[in-house]
Amino acid sequence: MILPKIKVLRSHGRQYIPDLTEVTLTDEFRGRPELTATDDMSDVEAAAAMCPTAAITTAPFTLDLGRCLFCGECALRAPRNIRFTNDYRIGSASREALVVRAGDTAVDFRHDCVRTEIPRLFGHALKLRQVSAGGDASNEMELNATGNVNFDFGRYGVEFTASPRHADGVVITGPVTCNMAAALEMCYDAVPDPKIVIACGADACSGGLFAASRAVDRSFFERHRVDLWLPGAPAHPMVFIEGVMNLTGRWRRREAEK
């Protein structure tokens, strides 16, 4: 029957975000933290002691977004020193650039670390194969959401494929469990060269909560270069979209103010 469908359509209206470069997330969203060093660092020491993934160091004062789960407890414990902004521009081509220092006002994308063939080959279309290797389903759902009716990342030719043979790279979520290590390696091998690797979420970037677990095998990251590191637990769809657009040279994030 057609009438119920018309009703659904009318209520649905237009859902896509017209301009993805203009997206601002709610103030509540915990994105890029800003650190302020103070004479008395005892609050930071207390926050560092309770951090679930030991992402905070006090001397020098840093917060590693590759480990951070964005639980926000440190900002409550040390409000003078740590504040989470709603800035989702936190991915980087360099793992080191994910370490936020006191006074930083942006995460440096480090375009200089991007292999030159990536913008040339994948600047118009990029097909990716996703592999969950111990992901908790939230990162996976957010990656699915990048292609949904709201974000519609497909408008830029970036999509996920069913087969690694059709892909230009792999997106890894999860800390890489021992039980998935072989399957991940096979999937990577099946992607034709030249190919890229994206580590999505704190688990993939650093092992996250499972960095010291004996059930995890992170040797993949010793053998293969990661082209894009995306923080988050999970990484918000805009973290992924903004990261991939910068990686492929189509957007250019403003440089960090030195």
Place this chain on the structure above:
Amino acid sequence: MARYITIDNTSPAVPLAEIPDEHYGAVYDDLADRLAQERYHMAHYFAREEGDRLRFYAILLDDSSRKIMITSFAMGYHDEGPLPSLTALRPAMHPFERDITERYGVRFDAMPWDKPLRLPFDRRDRRASVGNYPFYTIEGDSLHEVNVGPIHAGIIEPGAFRFICNGETVLHLEIALGYQHRGLERQFTAADNRLRQAVLAETAAGDTAAANATAFAEAVEKLAGHTPPEGLVRERAAALELERMAMHIADTGALSMDVGYQLGQVACEALRTMTINTTQAWCGNRFAKGLIRPFGTNKPLTAEKTDMIRRNVAEIVRRYDEVRHDIKSSPTLLARYEQCGVVPRSEMLRIGGVGMAARASGVERDIRTSHPSGIFSRQIAHESIVKRHGDVMARLMMRCREVLQSAGYIDRILASHRPDTSAPRPDYVRPLAPDALAVGLVEAWRGELCHVAVTNAAGRIADYRIKDPSIHNWLALALAVRGEGISDFPICNKSFNLSYCGHDL
């Protein structure tokens, strides 16, 4: 008859010394008898090292009296049995006995499905691996096997599915899991950091973060002998029901996609976005991570946020109901959903199915009704939605009805909610009762979640066990596709949407 200590879902933690110490024979006879009755099912059954012994705990739920019955028995740590298998009599026990065998090497006599469960890193038999899982096989010229996974065609967690088909018809499906095993339970005791433990609970299944965090908070609060205040209980319930709405709407969209019903798919995608963005506007995370913490909250609801949630939920439910109406008036959709992937009531009972999948087959398993805690033991008397047919359509309509019901609960909870500026903050250092056992039992969107925390003499968490509802329901999926065309597997699978990481831990 075995002796039990009997509590309910609002009781404080039980001292380990008060849990009866039985003999296996008595427990075996008693459980075999009770589990044959519909009113009983097992919330958790696990073993833990206790000095030079291995102590088994059985946490049995009595649905008709709201009681939680706990008993235990011990055997020598190096004594490998065999013990007579309960699974042989009551198939619902299979995941528990397989887990015990896998971790501790205890053998169960006449165990009918003696196979790896999740291949944990600390398994007793190191020869067993994901590479040599003993799949069931059937010989025959007319049969062929189809292997899917561990990596699937979509963006989804890994698991290996082996179909035995006769032409297009599925004779048998076996699901081998373990690929997601992260050693989660062991991480709870790796550091005595309560915040870290709360975050670990959230990530047990990231799509069930609110329910897992609630189960953790309740277990810890019971260990501290603490009853959470009214305002906190309301906010937790609102978060839990928002999570249920978001996931049921997501699954409605997924079921629409798999039958080529694009309108329903995109409408539900947008509605799910709206639901999880509501959660994000409340707590900063679309999956409610960081929202639920023991003893208090960092994100107390303000008057503006309360209004925002009520407004959004009303709009979501209005539009979602239009989708539901469209599904029910589209014969092409009904032709795909109805009488597909049927799990009859008797089978669901036998395998110990829980949650919405069980209710879709006419088995009323719902912690909110049978063992209420939080808001369901105070303000709201929950009435479970139960369907009879046990097919994909029943599971879809179950979701539709539960979304409406949850939206109603959220509105009710928040209508009378007075923002509390003095809402308690989380407490990560409060002392816990030593040598005690606490159970966190929550009806998550998939079904019952059971968290069990055991403390040592110093009051530290010495063992933490999680039971995700999926551990029971994966077998229901395997049964649902029997006799179906293999092309109907995707909609059968999505109609359950079970957790891999919650199963593998």
